Amino acid sequence: MKNIFFLLLISSVQPVLSQTKLEKAITNLENNYEQEKVYLLTDKSQYAAGDQIWFKSFVFDGYNRTALSTTLFVELYDSDKKLIDWKTILLTNGEGSGDFKLKADLPEQVYFVRAYTPYMTNFSEDFQVVKTIPIYNPNSAESLEISKNSNWSAKAFPESGNFINGMPTKFAVRLSSDNSLPESWTGKIIDAQNPNVSITTFTSFDKNVASFKITPTLGKKYQAIIQDNTGKKQTIDLPEVASSGLNLEVSSSKDGVKYSLKGVNLKQQLQNYKIVGTINNHLAYKANINQLTNEASSLIPTKISNGANGILQLAIFDEQDNLVAKRLCFIKPNNLKVEKAEIIGKNLKETPRSFNSIDLSPESYFKNYTVVVSDDGSNNTEDENILSSLWLTGDFTSKIDTPAQYFSKNANSEALDALLISENWKRFDWNSVLSGATPTIKNNSLKFLSYKVKPIKDNAILRDAAVTLALKLGENPPSASLFKTDQSGYVYLDNLNFNEPLGISLFVNQEKGKESSTDNLFVTVEPLVNPTQFKGNFPNTKYKLVKATENKKLPTTISRxxxxxxxxxxxxxxxxxxxxxxxxxxxxxxxxxxxxxxxxxxxxxxxxxxxxxxxxxxxxxxxxxxxxxxxxxxxxxxxxxxxxxxxxxxxxxxxxxxxxxxxxxxxxxxxxxxxxxxxxxxxxxxxxxxxxxxxxxxxxxxxxxxxxxxxxKNNLAIVKGYDKPSEFPIEMLDDSTAKVENDTRETLYWNPNLFDSDYVPPRIKFYNNDSAKQYKVLIISFDEDDNILYDNQILK
CATH class of the missing domain: 2.170.130.10 (TonB-dependent receptor, plug domain)
Known part of the structure; x- marks a missing residue:
C-alpha cells in the first residue's frame, strides 16, 4: 500500500535513533510477505463426463491484478487426489484461460480443480484455490446426491478478542459444517447460574453468522444456546470475563473506519500504545498514543486505500510492542467501487437458433472483457464470484456459505462485519513477524518459462564449454545462438513464451582433424519450475456417492x-x-x-x-x-x-x-x-x-x-510450453446444425478475451438454442488502474 497514513494523538514526538521491535516487524512484513491469490471462473457449475470445462483465471497481488507471475498451473483431480490432467497457463496482466476435455468414461463423483502460481508455493497450500466440480455420468455404478446431513457446530467471537468486566462487547456467532448449514437459526445468551433467564437474543443474518452485544460481570459464566430451523440445539460457552485489558470497538462507513479504545485496569493506561492498520500485508495506517489516558478514538480516512474497497486489519500493541487486540473490518461496505457494463445496443430474440448480439460502448475505459452467456436465466443466484474471491474468500481458508451474498445488491453490511469478527487473518502472524521470522522463498516469481539444458558429448558432461543451440518453434525456421555451459554443465534458457512444440538441437564445434558429427551428442531439457504435488485435503462438499438405481435420475442441466x-x-x-x-x-x-x-x-x-x-x-x-x-x-x-x-x-x-x-x-x-x-x-x-x-x-x-x-535425433529435445486454449465453438445455422433435432446448449457464448478492437463497438455474438427465452450475461473487465467491472444480469 503506497499511501500510509500516520496519526499522532499528541503533537510532541521524541526522535527515535533506532528501530523498535514493532518497526522492525513492519519492515519485515513490507519486504517479505508479498502474496498472490486466484479466482477461477468456469462456464458452468457442473458437468457431464465427455464435456469440456472452459475456465478463465484471474490472479491478484492484493486487490490488483498481479505483476509478479506470468505462469499459472491448473490441475484436475478426482476425489482420491489422483491427477487427471493439468495445464500450464500464460498470464497476461494477471489473466489467463484454458480448458479441460473430460473423458467420456469418467466415473461420476466430485472432482477438484486446483490453481496456483509457482510463487504461491512459497506459502501455505491453504491459499491455493481448489474449486469443487461435480461431474455426472449416467453409466456410473454410483450417483451423486446432496447430503441431508446438517450437523453443525458454533463458536462465539468477541470483537477484538477481549471480553472485559463492565465493557459492552459485540460478539459474532459463527456456524460451520462439513456439509450444509441450516437455513436459519436463533439464539439466546444466559448466565450459567440462572439458565432460565435470557439476557439477550439474536437471529442469524444468514446461514453463517449472527451478532449480539453484552456487558459482562466479573465472575459470571455466560453461555449461548443456538437452535436451528429444524429444532437442533447446541450450547456453547462464551470466553471467561477478564478483570483488565483493552476493549476495541470498530465501525465502518463511507467516510472511513472509526475505532475506539478503552483500557481497563492497565498499569500505564494507554500511554505508548500503537495502532497499526495493514491492507494486504502492507502498512496503511499507524498511530501512537503518547498521552496518559484510558480512552482514545479516531477516524481512519478512506484515503488509506485510495478510496477502494478491501479488508483493513487493525492491530493494537502495548508499550512493550506486544499484540493485545486485533480486528478485521471492510472499507466502505455500503459503497462498493464496482462498474457496470455500458450496453449501447442489443438484438435478442426468443426464436430457436436465432442470431443474437449485444453491443458494448467503445468509449469505455474498459478494453478487454470476459463474457459468458447462458440460458440459465431462471436461477441468477451465485455462490461465489470474482468480487467475493477478490475481497473475501481469496484471503481466508475457512468455509463460507455463499460468500457472493456479501457483495450483492441487497447485501447486509452488519452480516459482513460479523463474519469478519469471526475470521482471523492468516496470511501472516504478528507474533511470528515480531520475532523476525520470514517465509522461505524457494520459487521466485520468474517471468514466463525457463529451462536448464544439459549438453552431453561422448557420454561426458560439457563444462565451461562453448555450444550452439538451435531453437525451432513449430513450423518456423530454426535460429541458432552460441552459449557457454556453466561449471555444472548447464545452459539456461530464460523468459520463454511459446505455446507450440519447441525443438532444441545441440551442436558443438568440430575438433581439429575430425569430421563434424551429431551422432555423439545428446541433450536433455528440464523446466526450472514444475507443478507441485498437492499435500493437503480437498474441501468437504455437500455431495455424497450412493449406489446408482436402475432408473438413474440426472439433473436437468446434465441431461441437456x-x-x-x-x-x-x-x-x-x-x-x-x-x-x-x-x-x-x-x-x-x-x-x-x-x-x-x-x-x-x-x-x-x-x-x-x-x-x-x-x-x-x-x-x-x-x-x-x-x-x-x-x-x-x-x-x-x-x-x-x-x-x-x-x-x-x-x-x-x-x-x-x-x-x-x-x-x-x-x-x-x-x-x-x-x-x-x-x-x-x-x-x-x-x-x-x-x-x-x-x-x-x-x-x-x-x-x-x-x-x-x-x-x-540424439541431439534434439522437444519441449512443451504453455497450453494453448481451445477455440469455443460458435454454433452456426448451416447444414450440419440443421441435422440437430433439439439444441440444448447451456453455454451459448464463452469469450475470455473480447477486445474492443475486435469489433467497433465490441460485440457479443451468439446463436440461441431451442428453448432460451432470456439470457444470463456475465461480463468482467479491469481498466488500466485495475478498477473492476462486474455485471451479472438477465437480459430478455
Missing part, C-alpha cells in the same frame, strides 16, 4: 449436456462425410499407395486421417509421436496417464493404440523413434475398430525422403 454431446457427434459425422465425398474421384496419390501397402482388412477405413512419413516431411523431429499428434487431427485429444504419457482420446472416449496393427499401449509408442515410423493413421468410429490410432513402422525397402534429417 449429454444431449448436446450427441448433437456435437452428429455435426462431426456430417463434416466427416462431406470430406469423404470430396475425396471421391481424386487421382491416386503416394499417400494412398502407402496406405494400401501397409494397411490390411478391417484397418482400412474411409473415416480416417493419414500422416505420410515416407513421402512427406512431417517436421516431427525426434520426440514422442503421440506428443507430435496433438492438435493435428480433428476430434483427437490427449490425456496424460499416471506415468505422464499422452494417451489418445477421440470424441471423449479413449482410442485404441496399434503398432503395425498389433494392439499396444502408450509406453511402447512413446519409446519408438520417429525415424522408424512410415505412417500414422487416425480412425474414427469405424466398424470393429471403433476409435483408434495406428502406427506403422518402416518395412522392406521403404525409406523416408527425409532420412538424413531424421537421423539427427
Amino acid at each position: 449436456a449429454i444431449n448436446t454431446q450427441k448433437n456435437n457427434r452428429k455435426t462431426e459425422n456430417v463434416d466427416v462425410q462431406i470430406e469423404e465425398v470430396k475425396l471421391v474421384g481424386k487421382k491416386q496419390d503416394p499417400k494412398e499407395e502407402l496406405n494400401k501397402q501397409l494397411s490390411t482388412g478391417m484397418f482400412n477405413s474411409m473415416n480416417s486421417t493419414i500422416f505420410d512419413f515416407v513421402n512427406e516431411d512431417q517436421h516431427a523431429g525426434s520426440g514422442n509421436i503421440l506428443d507430435w499428434l496433438q492438435g493435428r487431427a480433428a476430434g483427437l485429444t490427449f490425456q496424460r496417464n499416471n506415468s505422464g504419457e499422452n494417451v489418445p482420446y477421440i470424441r471423449g472416449s479413449q482410442a485404441k493404440l496399434y503398432l503395425d496393427e498389433m494392439a499396444t499401449d502408450a509406453s511402447m509408442i512413446s519409446s519408438l523413434p520417429i525415424s522408424n515410423i512410415a505412417m500414422v493413421k487416425v480412425i474414427k468410429e469405424s466398424g470393429l475398430i471403433g476409435n483408434a490410432v495406428l502406427i506403422y513402422t518402416m518395412k522392406g525397402n521403404l525409406k523416408s525422403k527425409n532420412t538424413e534429417k531424421e537421423t539427427k
Whole structure:
C-alpha cells in the first residue's frame, strides 16, 4: 500500500535513533510477505463426463491484478487426489484461460480443480484455490446426491478478542459444517447460574453468522444456546470475563473506519500504545498514543486505500510492542467501487437458433472483457464470484456459505462485519513477524518459462564449454545462438513464451582433424519450475456417492449436456462425410499407395486421417509421436496417464493404440523413434475398430525422403510450453446444425478475451438454442488502474 497514513494523538514526538521491535516487524512484513491469490471462473457449475470445462483465471497481488507471475498451473483431480490432467497457463496482466476435455468414461463423483502460481508455493497450500466440480455420468455404478446431513457446530467471537468486566462487547456467532448449514437459526445468551433467564437474543443474518452485544460481570459464566430451523440445539460457552485489558470497538462507513479504545485496569493506561492498520500485508495506517489516558478514538480516512474497497486489519500493541487486540473490518461496505457494463445496443430474440448480439460502448475505459452467456436465466443466484474471491474468500481458508451474498445488491453490511469478527487473518502472524521470522522463498516469481539444458558429448558432461543451440518453434525456421555451459554443465534458457512444440538441437564445434558429427551428442531439457504435488485435503462438499438405481435420475442441466454431446457427434459425422465425398474421384496419390501397402482388412477405413512419413516431411523431429499428434487431427485429444504419457482420446472416449496393427499401449509408442515410423493413421468410429490410432513402422525397402534429417535425433529435445486454449465453438445455422433435432446448449457464448478492437463497438455474438427465452450475461473487465467491472444480469 503506497499511501500510509500516520496519526499522532499528541503533537510532541521524541526522535527515535533506532528501530523498535514493532518497526522492525513492519519492515519485515513490507519486504517479505508479498502474496498472490486466484479466482477461477468456469462456464458452468457442473458437468457431464465427455464435456469440456472452459475456465478463465484471474490472479491478484492484493486487490490488483498481479505483476509478479506470468505462469499459472491448473490441475484436475478426482476425489482420491489422483491427477487427471493439468495445464500450464500464460498470464497476461494477471489473466489467463484454458480448458479441460473430460473423458467420456469418467466415473461420476466430485472432482477438484486446483490453481496456483509457482510463487504461491512459497506459502501455505491453504491459499491455493481448489474449486469443487461435480461431474455426472449416467453409466456410473454410483450417483451423486446432496447430503441431508446438517450437523453443525458454533463458536462465539468477541470483537477484538477481549471480553472485559463492565465493557459492552459485540460478539459474532459463527456456524460451520462439513456439509450444509441450516437455513436459519436463533439464539439466546444466559448466565450459567440462572439458565432460565435470557439476557439477550439474536437471529442469524444468514446461514453463517449472527451478532449480539453484552456487558459482562466479573465472575459470571455466560453461555449461548443456538437452535436451528429444524429444532437442533447446541450450547456453547462464551470466553471467561477478564478483570483488565483493552476493549476495541470498530465501525465502518463511507467516510472511513472509526475505532475506539478503552483500557481497563492497565498499569500505564494507554500511554505508548500503537495502532497499526495493514491492507494486504502492507502498512496503511499507524498511530501512537503518547498521552496518559484510558480512552482514545479516531477516524481512519478512506484515503488509506485510495478510496477502494478491501479488508483493513487493525492491530493494537502495548508499550512493550506486544499484540493485545486485533480486528478485521471492510472499507466502505455500503459503497462498493464496482462498474457496470455500458450496453449501447442489443438484438435478442426468443426464436430457436436465432442470431443474437449485444453491443458494448467503445468509449469505455474498459478494453478487454470476459463474457459468458447462458440460458440459465431462471436461477441468477451465485455462490461465489470474482468480487467475493477478490475481497473475501481469496484471503481466508475457512468455509463460507455463499460468500457472493456479501457483495450483492441487497447485501447486509452488519452480516459482513460479523463474519469478519469471526475470521482471523492468516496470511501472516504478528507474533511470528515480531520475532523476525520470514517465509522461505524457494520459487521466485520468474517471468514466463525457463529451462536448464544439459549438453552431453561422448557420454561426458560439457563444462565451461562453448555450444550452439538451435531453437525451432513449430513450423518456423530454426535460429541458432552460441552459449557457454556453466561449471555444472548447464545452459539456461530464460523468459520463454511459446505455446507450440519447441525443438532444441545441440551442436558443438568440430575438433581439429575430425569430421563434424551429431551422432555423439545428446541433450536433455528440464523446466526450472514444475507443478507441485498437492499435500493437503480437498474441501468437504455437500455431495455424497450412493449406489446408482436402475432408473438413474440426472439433473436437468446434465441431461441437456449429454444431449448436446450427441448433437456435437452428429455435426462431426456430417463434416466427416462431406470430406469423404470430396475425396471421391481424386487421382491416386503416394499417400494412398502407402496406405494400401501397409494397411490390411478391417484397418482400412474411409473415416480416417493419414500422416505420410515416407513421402512427406512431417517436421516431427525426434520426440514422442503421440506428443507430435496433438492438435493435428480433428476430434483427437490427449490425456496424460499416471506415468505422464499422452494417451489418445477421440470424441471423449479413449482410442485404441496399434503398432503395425498389433494392439499396444502408450509406453511402447512413446519409446519408438520417429525415424522408424512410415505412417500414422487416425480412425474414427469405424466398424470393429471403433476409435483408434495406428502406427506403422518402416518395412522392406521403404525409406523416408527425409532420412538424413531424421537421423539427427540424439541431439534434439522437444519441449512443451504453455497450453494453448481451445477455440469455443460458435454454433452456426448451416447444414450440419440443421441435422440437430433439439439444441440444448447451456453455454451459448464463452469469450475470455473480447477486445474492443475486435469489433467497433465490441460485440457479443451468439446463436440461441431451442428453448432460451432470456439470457444470463456475465461480463468482467479491469481498466488500466485495475478498477473492476462486474455485471451479472438477465437480459430478455
